[in-house]
Each structure stands twice: as structure tokens, then as C-alpha cells.
Amino acid sequence: MTVDIPVIETDRLILRAPRIEDLDAMCGFYAEPRSRFVGGPIERGDVWRALLRSAGHWQIRGYGVWHITLRDSGAMIGHAGVLHHVEWPEPELGYAIFGAQEGKGLAHEATEAARAAAARHFGLTRLISLIDPANDRSRALALRLGAHFERDEIVKGHPCQVWRHPEIRGDAA
Template identity: 35%
Template structure:
């Protein structure tokens, strides 16, 4: 069983998933606005549960994945952030999704910055990408704020996506 590292920021804890994260994750995945740019439609309860299992399993298969984000002060589930690189993916991707109760508080940026530091400084990654729906201006803005730049257009699961990314050199130059 793989041990998931715990990362901390001023306000957040990025940690292994727990059973108590599943209900707020199901709630988050049922939200039309959250899912509009991720899967295109809200997930059913069963789909969200299976997606959480996919995220947890990614850690076991790849040695990295998305952390559950916990709000330090309240202990509440904030969302998820971390890395994906499943079979046939365009590259080692950093991604994030925040529960609507925690929008517009800078938690996506805070968790993504900590995850990026981990990727480049602890994992020794040479490049990180973000696979973003071209209409998701908020995620494009965050990717650019993190220092990522537009790389190319691509297709994932038959859907057009924009690939943003940065090299370790670009990260270290910030």
C-alpha cells in the first residue's frame, strides 16, 4: 500500500483521501458549474464515487495523484489538487477542482503552487502540463498565474483541450 505524502500550506492540508471526503466530493461533482469544464455535465452519485476511487487508485498505480484538500481551520473538504498521468494522457498533468463553498478564496492557487513545488523539487519532474477546456477561462488564468504557458491544442476523450505547461527551468526562474 502506497503512503500518500501530506503537504501543507498556510491554510490547507493536501492529504490522502478519507471516507469522510466522499460525500462532499459527490456533492461537488453534482454541481453543474464545477463540472461544466471538467466532464461537461454533473456526475451521478455512482459516477462521483467511482471517480474518487479512480483518484485514490491513481496513487497506487502511478505513485502520485490528486490529494484531498482540507481546510486547516475548519477541517472541511475543500476539493482536490494534484497530478494525473493515466494511460494515453498528453503528459504529467497538474489539475485542481474546488468545492463551490470555497470558490474565490485562492485555494486552487494555493494548493496548485504547493503541488508544483512538490513535483519539481521533490519528485524531480522536468515538465508539468495542464489539460484545460478552452472555454475554462478561470483555469487558463490560474495556469498562467502559476507560470504555465500555452503549448498546443489537443484532444482528450474526443474533446478539444488546450495544453498549458512549464518546465522545471521556467519554474525555478520565477
């Protein structure tokens, strides 16, 4: 089974399919304490399995998260896209930017492009973000993207906030 993962380009970024070459950059991120908001910190073997899950999500669901790379260098700096794990209440717009790239507007640029592409390519027009109550940066980005707090929820035994993004028409994205 093969899935055609669209490449999304912005002024500064390229969002593309996960690749094995991304493993070292992902290991760097998942070694940081701030990765706790997305399942870390974890060891190299678990990062490998996270990379496989990312690629497999595209295969099983037909959509997933793009790996974000800098247009000028090709360096992988994070991920953005849509996840729908079996424990999730509905498809989630997820995102993470690696520490050295924070504060440059790259997370907003990538996530906005991923949200539009999810609507255009996959018909995913009404998304949520599941945000740890302590993740101020993620909440700030959700607000910047126009999301609003909807409710508190427990997902996989962890408290989180459900933030609802504005609906995007697939043909307008």
C-alpha cells in the same frame, strides 16, 4: 501494495490522501454544472468510482491528486496534484476548488504547493495542464502559476488546450 502519500501543508490548507469521508463533499461538487470541466455532473455512484480512481492512481503511478482541506475546519474543498491517465499525452497538473471556496486564492495556494511537492517527492518537474477552452478560471490560474499556452489537442475526444508550467527543479521545490 501501499503508497506513502505525503501530507502537504500551507498557511491555510492541508493536502492529504483521498479518504472515504470525502465522498459527500465530492458529490456536492460533482452535482454542480461547473464540474463539467472535470467530467461532471455525475451521480453518487460515479463520484464513488472517481474517488476510487483517485486513490488507485496513487497505487498504480506512485503519485496522484491530493484532496485539499481547510486547515481550520478539515473540510474538503477540492483537489490538486498530478494525473497521468493512459489517454493523457504526459503528466498533468490538475486542480479543482469547490464553488463556495472560489475567489479566495485557495486554488492557487493548493496548486502551487502540489506542483512543488510533485517535483520534490516524485521528480515531476515539467508538467502540463489540460484546460477546456471554455474554462476561463482554470486558464487564469494556469497563467498565475506561470504557465503558457503550448498547443491545442484532442484528449478522449474533447478539445483542450495544453498549458505548460515552468520547470521546477526537484531539489529547489
